[in-house]
Amino acid sequence: MSILLNNSPILILALPLLAAFLIPLIGRINKKTVGIFSALVLAISLVFTILLAVKVITVGPQIYVFGAKSSGLTLPSGLNVPIRIMFQVDAMGIFMGLITATVSFLGAIYSLAFIKKTEGMDNFYSLLLLLTVGMFGMEFTGDLFNFFVFLEIASIASVALIAYRGIDFGEPAEAGFKYMVVSSISALVVLFAIGILYGEYDLLNIAALANVIKYSQLDKIALALLLPVLAMKSGAVPMHMWTPDAYSEAPAPITMILVAASQASLYALFRIVFSLYNVNSNTLAAGWIIIIFGVLSMFIGVTMAIVQKDIKRLMAYHAVSQTGYMLLGVGVGLAVLSNPVALKEYGITSLEGGIFHIMNHAMYKGLLFLTAGALFFRTGTRNLNKMGGLAHSMKYTTIFFIIGAAAIAGLPPFNGFASKLLIYESVYKFNPLLSIIAMVVSILTLASFVKVFHSAFLGPKLPQFNDVQEVPQSMILSMAILSCVIIFFGLFPDLIVKNLVHPAVMALVEQVKYTGTVLGGM
Amino acid sequence: MIDNLPYIAVAFFVAFGIYTLMFKKNLIKIAIGVCLIENGVNLFLITLGYRKGAVAPIYTMAPSGQNMVLPTPQALTLTSIVIGIATTALILSVAMMIYKHYGTLDTDEVRRLRG
């Protein structure tokens, strides 16, 4: 058992990868077992992620070097810099890993009932497993070029999944084309910036690079290229144009996993700004740029969401707006990074708020997209004007929707309130105007979800929906698990912040711990 | 000046690729634009490894006593070319799907998702 636990950073990725390659062979024998097989493999990955999280938080960051004589041997005999590809899992990486493992497992369970046509089913599950592998790789890796490869794996798999329904309809193909062009361009610009850093320092390992980096003119160009492009992959305004199309045309469980994939790009942005550059760069300027992206996303996202008629497009604009909260929280933390007094007073709190919001957003936005998928599964339409009175027949879906809508609006016993309160309090001490904008956006979020609840669920029962029943068991199971997590996080936020979020924030802020783990010392 | 010629070629490739992406209306031409930017970035990566007066980094039957260019950027570029093939194949397949539904490849007529 302990040999499995020592190798767990790579087993979390390699088992879904092996399953993704075996699924076409299994699909030739029996088509029905493909879904259950992939859900089983993702459950094993979830168990390993939880075990690795316990180990990382109690013991310390874990390193796994590929192909070396032992898994911790970063500097082979006589060399000063690490030369092999390695995975470096610290508290922030395993935090994002927990989100990815939960969301993919629940997505696979939901798809058991949601995907009805059996012709392309082994392609669907194979691509879902590849998308999961790509996301895990982005979050665990300690090497810049390895990050680029996993970013491309995740983008290519998600484009094929967005265009999955494009065989019968035309709009998913158009959404897939837009997303493919946007993600190609952003990955190529990331590769260009990696090339600039490699040409200057001859190193690709993040920890080794963080040790020797100086803030020269070329490094400023690399940072200026990386910051907007990684924000573009996460859906920040003014680069958010692909988000409503891609999120609304994908099948509902895939949208949930895509939200987690956008957050993996957000994690990469934070890792580069905090662990690679840290106080060597001009943190005030970089922080203010991230804050401007955040405030624009919050405001434009929610105002575009209020006027939408399509339920999933509305939720996609809300995803843009909530990404703005995360950028605002972390941007404030970055802006005061060089100022130790302000950092201790409100910087750490705002970082905690921003990073806690990442996990909360994945949970409640996932639940909302799954309920929208349940509505589409039974009624066949996504237009809010055509729906009405569904609370009579779909009782469980109504309850889950109420929980999700209350969580996103920031009402007290659910988890949105905890992270939003942390952000409001700390951002107010930095600059009061930003906090007031955040509170106004929260009120508008509540308004638009009241509108959705009224159009879809309340009202008299419509005659064309007479034979609509509740959705199948596996879909209810995944929505119920997410609701339980939301209520648990809302009732005991202190437990989560102290054990998961605070170690993640300290792992980001202290660059010395990140480099010391690799270059010998800790 | 002659040493900087590959970098000037990289700038031309990326500039032409961005021009094609922004101003052309046919879906296949947009795919060619993405291909051009990718070629520019690959050329940039290879040029980073060059050292003056060195030979190719192969040990089998190499001339002795000479410097070799850096082999790591060549591995990075190879990976990037493989990813580029997957990207191009996927963009062209999605363009084929759009043609099957709408009968045209003009972006002005294919836009159904607005707002």
Added chain:
Amino acid sequence: MKEMSKIVKTVANFVYGFILIYGFYIIVHGHLTPGGGFQGGAVTASAFALILVSYGSVNSKKFLKKDIFSLFESFGLTLFILLAFSGLGITFFYNFLANYGSWFGDAAVIGVNPGNMNTGGLIPLMNMAVGLEVLSALGVIVLIMAKGAEFTRKKENS
């Protein structure tokens, strides 16, 4: 797509075998000379594209079957990841065959040398797995795009 004239078909018949052999040579010698899995696989797939273009997509369906290519692609991928798993006793991707004395196990020669094919350990095996996968995957892509061309001509003629 329509088939081409008799001259093209005769030359394609003659050249097809040479292209296949050249592609396999690049795959197998990947640890000594430039080349390796992906490059050799791409060269071999161009042989399939040659048959498809010169004989037309309808005639070449008897010769190049999509199901067999898909099967070989899965085999190649599974072989690659199983080879990576086999070193798991020490670390993932560990090269346990290098310097061991048996299969591909001679000691690697540092410096300028005329090239010994028996070196390298796991690397030539992984090259072959990747080469098999790439030639099948590119064959599947080319065949499916040719089928799309047939569909378009049917639609334009009707």
